[in-house]
Amino acid sequence: MSKIRQIGCEEALKQLLEYLDQELGEQHSHEVDQHxxxxxxxxxxxxxxxxxxxxxxxxxxxxxxDTLKDRINRLFAEQNKN
Ligand SMILES: [Zn+2]
Structure with a gap:
C-alpha cells in the first residue's frame, strides 16, 4: 500500500474542485482527504x-x-377571454 503524501493548503485548495467533482485520481483524492x-x-x-x-x-x-404553470395558464386563459 502506498503511503499518503502530506500536502499543504495551497495544493489541497488547488485540487478541491476536482476533488468535489470526483475527478481526482484515487491517490490524489486520498491526499486531499488526508489534508x-x-x-x-x-x-x-x-x-x-x-x-x-x-x-x-x-x-x-x-x-x-406546477402551481406556477397553472397560474400562468390561467393568466393566459383570462387574457384570451377579452
Ligand atoms: Zn489546509
Missing part, C-alpha cells in the same frame, strides 16, 4: 464549495413548479 481531516480551514472551505455546487445543481435541475 481535510487535519486542516479545519480547508475543511470548511470544502464544505462551502460543496454546498455551493449542490445549490447550483439543484437550481439547474429544478423544473417550474
Amino acid at each position: 481535510l481531516s487535519t486542516c479545519r480551514s480547508c475543511y470548511s472551505r470544502m464544505e462551502f464549495e460543496k454546498r455551493l455546487k449542490q445549490r447550483l445543481q439543484d437550481a439547474g435541475r429544478q423544473e417550474v413548479p
Whole structure:
C-alpha cells in the first residue's frame, strides 16, 4: 500500500474542485482527504464549495413548479377571454 503524501493548503485548495467533482485520481483524492481531516480551514472551505455546487445543481435541475404553470395558464386563459 502506498503511503499518503502530506500536502499543504495551497495544493489541497488547488485540487478541491476536482476533488468535489470526483475527478481526482484515487491517490490524489486520498491526499486531499488526508489534508481535510487535519486542516479545519480547508475543511470548511470544502464544505462551502460543496454546498455551493449542490445549490447550483439543484437550481439547474429544478423544473417550474406546477402551481406556477397553472397560474400562468390561467393568466393566459383570462387574457384570451377579452
Ligand atoms: Zn489546509
